[in-house]
Amino acid sequence: MIPVIISGGSGSRLWPVSRLADPKPFLKLSDGHSLLQNTFSRAINLPDVNALITVTNEKLHFRMQDEYQQLNDNKIACDFILEPFGRNTAPAVATAALFAKEKYGEDEILLILPADHLISDGEAFNEAVHGAILAARQGYIATFGIKPEYAETGYGYIEANIDKPITDKAYLVNRFVEKPNPELANKYINSGHYLWNSGMFCGKISTFIAEFELYAKNLLATTKECLAKSPRDKLSNSTIIHLSSSLFIQTENISIDYALFEKTYKAAVLPCSIGWSDIGSWLSIAQNLPKDKHNNATIGENILHNSKNCLVYSTNRIVAGVDIENLIIVDTPDAILVVNKDYSQNVKLIFERLKNMEHKTSELHQTAHRPWGTYTVLEEGPLYKIKRIEVKPGASLSLQMHHHRSEHWIVVDGVATVTNGDNVLELKSNQSTYIPIESRHRLENKTDKNLVLIEVQCGQYLGEDDIVRFEDKYGRTQ
Amino acid sequence: MIPVIISGGSGSRLWPVSRLADPKPFLKLSDGHSLLQNTFSRAINLPDVNALITVTNEKLHFRMQDEYQQLNDNKIACDFILEPFGRNTAPAVATAALFAKEKYGEDEILLILPADHLISDGEAFNEAVHGAILAARQGYIATFGIKPEYAETGYGYIEANIDKPITDKAYLVNRFVEKPNPELANKYINSGHYLWNSGMFCGKISTFIAEFELYAKNLLATTKECLAKSPRDKLSNSTIIHLSSSLFIQTENISIDYALFEKTYKAAVLPCSIGWSDIGSWLSIAQNLPKDKHNNATIGENILHNSKNCLVYSTNRIVAGVDIENLIIVDTPDAILVVNKDYSQNVKLIFERLKNMEHKTSELHQTAHRPWGTYTVLEEGPLYKIKRIEVKPGASLSLQMHHHRSEHWIVVDGVATVTNGDNVLELKSNQSTYIPIESRHRLENKTDKNLVLIEVQCGQYLGEDDIVRFEDKYGRTQ
Known part of the structure; x- marks a missing residue:
């Protein structure tokens, strides 16, 4: 079969x-x-x-x-x-x-x-x-x-x-x-x-x-x-x-x-x-999770006072509920939902509104998945953007170049093989390098362990579309 | 008078x-x-x-x-x-x-x-x-x-x-x-x-x-x-x-x-x-803010569907409320509160519980204020910690040293005067430096504009108490 x-x-x-x-x-x-x-x-x-x-x-x-x-x-x-x-x-x-x-x-x-x-x-x-x-x-x-x-x-x-x-x-x-x-x-x-x-x-x-x-x-x-x-x-x-x-x-x-x-x-x-x-709504998730004695279902860190019949789903923050009832609270790094349990179908309307607004939270999470691994936007300022980049064993980002930004890379776990212009270097944890504007560069993980790297981008324009790809092992072009 | x-x-x-x-x-x-x-x-x-x-x-x-x-x-x-x-x-x-x-x-x-x-x-x-x-x-x-x-x-x-x-x-x-x-x-x-x-x-x-x-x-x-x-x-x-x-x-x-x-x-x-x-509770804040036609008061980005009589206070995330009533929702970078408006006095109980647990959210925000400016913890991993450091014009961190961590500094706005061992250098936006473990270092802003710097700490131990101060213009010692 x-x-x-x-x-x-x-x-x-x-x-x-x-x-x-x-x-x-x-x-x-x-x-x-x-x-x-x-x-x-x-x-x-x-x-x-x-x-x-x-x-x-x-x-x-x-x-x-x-x-x-x-x-x-x-x-x-x-x-x-x-x-x-x-x-x-x-x-x-x-x-x-x-x-x-x-x-x-x-x-x-x-x-x-x-x-x-x-x-x-x-x-x-x-x-x-x-x-x-x-x-x-x-x-x-x-x-x-x-x-x-x-x-x-x-x-x-x-x-x-x-x-x-x-x-x-x-x-x-x-x-x-x-x-x-x-x-x-x-x-x-x-x-x-x-x-x-x-x-x-x-x-x-x-x-x-x-x-x-x-x-x-x-x-x-x-x-x-x-x-x-x-x-x-x-x-x-x-x-x-x-x-x-x-x-x-x-x-x-x-x-x-x-x-x-x-x-x-x-x-x-x-x-x-x-x-x-079929997990069609947050209500059905609540129905399918184990409950405490006050009929609350929780995932993630939380503290509930005199609250019942709630679902609290959080990823990386503590959620405190005080004297609440029949609510669903969902926390993600860039958006929070609080919905009456009886109306959890209506979350679709919020999603549609956000999609129509082209709000970033309708499209992507702060962690984006790529063929080579993930990147997570940790902060965006007017002149900089900070990402945590995780590269899977054996994976490789494309050979690329940016017109408007330079990048500072600091390896915090694993070993990176970095092509930077004509040089190829190996960076271990606690080592860093600098990729100037318009320098052709590539990040690779040739090891069998995950690579974690912090990238600080500096520049006047920091959009994801400022990328010129020369080679890509996953068949991606522009 | x-x-x-x-x-x-x-x-x-x-x-x-x-x-x-x-x-x-x-x-x-x-x-x-x-x-x-x-x-x-x-x-x-x-x-x-x-x-x-x-x-x-x-x-x-x-x-x-x-x-x-x-x-x-x-x-x-x-x-x-x-x-x-x-x-x-x-x-x-x-x-x-x-x-x-x-x-x-x-x-x-x-x-x-x-x-x-x-x-x-x-x-x-x-x-x-x-x-x-x-x-x-x-x-x-x-x-x-x-x-x-x-x-x-x-x-x-x-x-x-x-x-x-x-x-x-x-x-x-x-x-x-x-x-x-x-x-x-x-x-x-x-x-x-x-x-x-x-x-x-x-x-x-x-x-x-x-x-x-x-x-x-x-x-x-x-x-x-x-x-x-x-x-x-x-x-x-x-x-x-x-x-x-x-x-x-x-x-x-x-x-x-x-x-x-x-x-x-x-x-x-x-x-x-x-x-x-006297702004004694979130309820009194709600009472003192302007309301929309459904009696909702909001600060920060939010989207409310069929909701009334709520207060939504958010700092840097979007909050969606669906079919909710008489609630106070407060969002901060590391903690979220959802409280029934009629019981906002009970938030004190949550605070006391967190204090007794020595939970970090009872003591400090992710942005901590110091005599020289602020630092904001952007992310902590097992082997690294990332901070945004803002130094006020004319201010200076202490001359200090860490036993267990090295630091990568990237200036993203303003000009930093960096003492690193025996060297003193000036770093502008998009320039970086590396402070090895046990190197005496100091960060100063000698300009009349704010300095913004990203710090990536690497090490096995990253507690704030790993600091040896040699000189401090604000009279702080250990």
Whole structure:
């Protein structure tokens, strides 16, 4: 079986932790791992998994690869299908199926997993996957139907046809229904055979392709052409496909639910209870964290006085709550959110406003991820900017030059190999160097340990766009 | 007339903005000036004011001097009486009166002003002071009685003896009463002749001394001895007195209300409405700020959605509020407070807990004030610490040495004169130098503009106590 991790949504209701360049899959809860990493772990630890495919945005590739690498002890082959922009789930699934057929043959089973869901009961998940595989082997596409806990109006539902079991655990699907109003949601709950649509599903490659052929012929043809004509990087045991934007834009922007599930007769549903949540809002995060005796959930340093039913999420500051109730407080280095728990959906509105204002907190965190590592802006003054730069083992920044700024570099941990004009020098912790304006320079970490460096930029103009790249090992140009 | 600014309380209910080393007088509201600066401006702009005395803690001296300097265009003589520790208001007033008698003679009038009150109606204040002076000239100590706006239980009250006017605006005091319970407070309000005790008062030096002689003879004697035997710095037109701790501790730790006002027959009260608040809590700050149409008061960048009756105070981050009500949110670089407006008194409990934990946010801000300027900790890692150091024109850090850390200095604005071992060099913006471990070094700003420098410390131990001082122009040793 080949798990396919699909990374889509932005998580605008999880601002200020989720941002355009830092979407929901990278959200870390209390275990120190991101939602993505937990999805990856769940996937690769399933029996008989030797390869995994990820469909994601081109921009997130290196960061996802890094997150996988921390956990991929058995060096499972990780193929990436990189989208230039989002086209909803149907083109993503079709492309993954076509690529998997080409690489692994059409009899393999695909397990499609959104990158940003929470599943707290790993054992139940494994069992459910086992049940889904049995249905998939019979030519069905088995969806995972979560036994509903309450009349949620934020999820779609799947009606199981309980008169038509196809295995001892799965049923044919009667119909898929969209997010209901509260009245309908209650009806669904009471009926006993409606399940939450988790967005996870499982089927043979041949089944997917046959069903696309039947119900989304054009979509299959356009994704096929796009896949065939897009450039690929072939590494030792994995392939990186950069989907061509001019071809990918020809594919239909449509969800797999519309394109396939609402039409096919092959949909099955496997009712299960696996502690699933799609972590759609801060409220759902609060619901999924352990609580103290006053029903407060906290991550990070905090001190609460006479407060109850709150979620406090902080990264590097202490948060004090005094006589507060039913609030969600989220602290990040450059933005703070305080929201009434009953209205956590409205965080999306704040995010939209900030995006429209082009406010920096809608786009980027102070820590930005790059193929070679990260940089964190520590302070910006009128004539200077200070960054902490962390370079991964073996990584290298581009050979570059700035027209308007000079840079002072001080190594605080690890060893830097610095190209500065015609010189190449090695700097250890507590050593420094100076890169004058217009000097060609490069920073490399040739060791197997992280390199940490403080950069003080001086100049009249300090924008990130003042960079001329001469060489870049990650294929980045201007 | 000589205004006497007395700086006492810590402002623990105004945490996280007020801290042990950053007490309430330094709180800045929306006009960009601190409460202290506004008190100073009010004082020096009164008619016939040519000198001012400040009684404050030794540790706050340089910072207060800096704050005054920004506003002291007419170079009014500013004497400082520096206490080694707080002994409540009676010793402070007695010492100020004795010093003023010695310097200005006993016929001058003193106007005692707490450093951290808000007075929004400057014109009414000036008029009230005029009225107080008339009473003072007749040998009274005129207190400023604020016409109460509601039945406040957090203030002391003054009962005016309305049958005994002593001028056309002031009355003899019937009695001083302590903070009442709500029932009593209501009674006071309804009576019409109870006033809030603002803590401001005015009297001739000779009156103060005579009354101390009568009712607090021992206090007067001990403060007299302490004043006489404490070391003084005499500058061109001002004197700095460093009260000796071994003598100052002999003075009684008592308020002027207990020591004098509750006993004297010379107390007068001048009813007035001057927009006074003692800014005792975040609630009172909220009450004294302008509001938007949803009754929200804000300082700093913020975005509020469907929120009302809130105070949002932020320094350098955006704060988003979503569907919140009746909250106070205060953001500082290293601590955030969210408090129910009805319980803002309880912030004191948080402060006390943090103090007991010796939590850094109870003591210092990330920006620390020093006689020569400020430093701000931008980041601390396991092996490094980054500071922005700002040195005032003409100021100089001590000649010093560190056993455990080396320092990289990069000038980003201004010109630094750097002593490094046997060398002295001048560094301009974009120039840097390296101070090795155990090298004697000094940083000076010999220019008339601010110097801004980024310091990256490297070492195994980075505590502020790793400093050996050889010379210090501010008299600091270890």
